[in-house]
Structure formats: structure tokens, C-alpha cells
Amino acid sequence: MASNGPTIAEVLRQQGISRRGFLKFCATTASLMALPPSMVPAIAAALENARRPSVIWLSFQECTGCTESLTRSHSPSIEGLILDQVSLDYHHTLQAASGTAAEAAREAAMRENAGKYLLVVDGSIPLGNAGYSTIAGISNLDMLKETAAGAAAVIAVGTCAAYGGIPAALPNPTGAVPVSAIIKDKPVLNVPGCPPIPVVITGVLAHFLTFGGLPELDALGRPKAFYGESIHDRCYRRPFYDQGKFAETFDDEGARKGWCLFKLGCKGPVTYNACATTKWNQGVSFPIQSGHGCLGCSEPGFWDAGPFYKALSMPIGPVKAAVGAAAAAGVAAGVAVALRNRSAKKGAQAAHQKVTVDDLEQKK
């Protein structure tokens, strides 16, 4: 942390924010960090003295989905988070500088805040051919080691950085590994999800900002405040599971009545994340509320953990070369259903013709 800069309370005061506004900020921060409202006075006291931490963000083998998620965080707003409460000194997607100037910014931040800055990583690191992923000619492995050396802590954002994610899915062509497989001498905090919930990313940053340390972690290195309970335990559809009321298909009566999606492959019972309470898109909904089971994206190896649409209680069966054939059969079945639907709806469509993806593909 930049020890000579103004404290966060001072920054807010300089912006003309009243004590009342500060207390509101503390209340929303408590909610953001999944702390009980009774913690607000403690947060206020901590923020009186907290200073803006320097943050270096490295992106390795990733899809930028995690950064997309963060930039849709609304609490606090991204502008507020980046410009006011943390000093984001390097993020090659978001920063204006490029090339030598960008790398110089990273090196300067590392030098000036040695031992105090926070390193955020998204994406996995290839241990196979280093050429799979380089930045400014530096291999991901070298850049991670070099940058982590002076960091106070490392936050692995997203399932790729936390557990290897999709790049590490079988057959793992790049030899992708998570941050924790490389960095052994620093606290590594995992914020998994594909992507993680925006406010979970900012909530973890806010915790570091407020208390100057990392929150309590579970056995998989995840903050317990957000990953302490399963989706299933916090799901509003849980009473239906307990009553034995299940949707059997995506368009049956049970699905329409909002019954439990367990039989349709929901991974909620084995997935630990905050989706059921924090939700997505500014609290609008989450997959289960929208009628689709949880994929379990915040768990290690979720991509290879069996079919998404098979109930957890069913045997997964060997994952072999047969997968390709099964996937092809699935596509064929889907096409058949689409054709059947189309013929059934032909009369209705005559009056109101729409172009579907299937129509477009047939013209090829």
C-alpha cells in the first residue's frame, strides 16, 4: 500500500462526501464483503486509516471474461474502485499505455510498492511450450514469478487462475496450471467462477483495502464469506428439492412452476459460490432463477466433471473418446427436435415469419 498517500476516508472527504455519505459507503461495503451490518462501525474505523493499495493485474491464458465481469461491477462503481480506492497500476486490457511504457508502469509499481502491492491474476499459466502465451516477449511463468516476488498477496481471479479452468481441461494441450501450483511462498487467494460474480471480485479487493489483509479462506483457498455455503443450501428452490418436486424436462409443468432442477443436472449441491444470494446483473437473477441448472463453474475441474445435463446422482461413466460421438448424437437429436417444432409451428409462422439460426445454416 502507498503509505504516504491519503487515507480512504480522506479521499472521500476531499470529494465532498459527508460523514453520512461515508457511513453509507461503509454499509454498502459491509454488504459487498458479505459481512453482517453490525460490522459497519469496525469497517468505518478501518477505513479511517486505510490507504489506497497499488494493484498489478496480470492476464494469462484467459478469455477476458473475468475483466468483463469486474467492469460490470456496480458496487462500488468501477471508476470509483479503480480511481479512488485502489491504484490500478498495470492491467494490459484496461490501461492506456502499451508496449514498453506499459511494462515500465508495472516495473515502477513493483519497485515503489515493494512488498505491499496486491497482485491479481486471471488466466492459467502454460508450463508446456512457453510460446503458448507471452506478454512483451516474457513468458507467463517468468512474469508471474517476477511480479509475485514483491507482492503482499496474490489473488487468483477466475477458475483458470484458481484451478486451471478450461485451458487445463482434458487433454490440457498447453500444460496449464493454476497460480497456486507455482506460487508457494505467498498467500494465494482463489476467487473462482467462470467468471466470478463481479461484486465478489470487488468484495475481496474491498476486504484487503479495509482490513489490510486477506479474509478467512476455505480448504480450496476461497474466501468463506462468499464460498462458505453451497448454491443448493442458499437456493430459493431448495424447498422443492426437500418436497421431492423436480422439473423433468426444460418445458414441463415442473419447469414452469419453478421446481428444483436437480434432475436436469444442476450442480448446485456440490458448488460453493454466492450466486443464489448475490445474483448477477445487479441482482436481477442467477442461472437457476432463469430456469437453468448450475454448471458448477467455481469448482476445480468443472469442465471435466461429467455432463452438464445429467443428475449428480447418476453415474458419470468413463470420459473417453466416445464424448465426440455423444456430442454429435446430441447435436443430431437437437436438430430433429428443431425440425419437429418447425413443422408443428408452420401454420403459426406463416403469418409471422422469423429467421432462425437453423434456417441460416441450411442455406450454406
Add this chain to the structure above:
Amino acid sequence: MPSINSDDEPWRGNALPLLNEIRHALEQLLSSGETTVIDLGALPMGPQDEAELLAALGTGEVDATINAGGPSSVRETAFHGVWLVTHRNELDEIVARFVEVAFVPELLMSQPEDVADSIAALAKNLGVEQNIRK
């Protein structure tokens, strides 16, 4: 007050325990003066739950807006002492919602630090010496 036990739709049951928690908090407020704050963002709420909770709480006599870092609405529900506090950011997006069980929600009260600043500002405007120390 509308009934929350309608037979039309299966009752999902996640707002009912909350209403009982509020009832206990009200008893505590009256007997000991202790306030309670419940973070609605920390609870599993289905699409119906929230609407039914809000319907069950109803609308009361006080409706205030605080303009500090975005608008916050502070509304007393039909039950005296039960307040619904909704914080919004500068972009008018909801950032947190609380049920506060109190005689006056904390944020409605002027804060001593702000009052001290106001004394200084008023003294400056009047061109007089400030005789109360912060």
C-alpha cells in the same frame, strides 16, 4: 395488510422467517432500545419472495431520500419502527438493501462530524470567530 399465505401459488417460504425475525427485532427494540439491521442481499430470495415481503411490509408514514454518493431511500413500512433502506450509487443502481428496525434509522440522523463542519461553515459565512472546537 395483504395475506401472504395465498393458495394460488406454492409458498416458497423464504420471506416468512424474515417477517418473524422482524417481529422479534421489534419486541427487542421496544424492550431494550436495541436496533437491528438485516441485509437483504445476504438472504436467498426467490422472484416471488421479495415481492411478497415488500407487500407484507406495506407502506408507512415516512418516505425520505438521502442524497449522499447517490440517492438512498429510507421508507417506514406499515409497521412502525420497521424501515426499508435502499442505497443506490451515482448511476442509480441499487447497491444494497436493508431492513432496519429502529426508532430512527441511523443515516437519517445528522452526524457529529458533519455538524462540526457546518458550525465552521456557518461561522465563516457570518464572518464570526468559531468558538466551539471540533
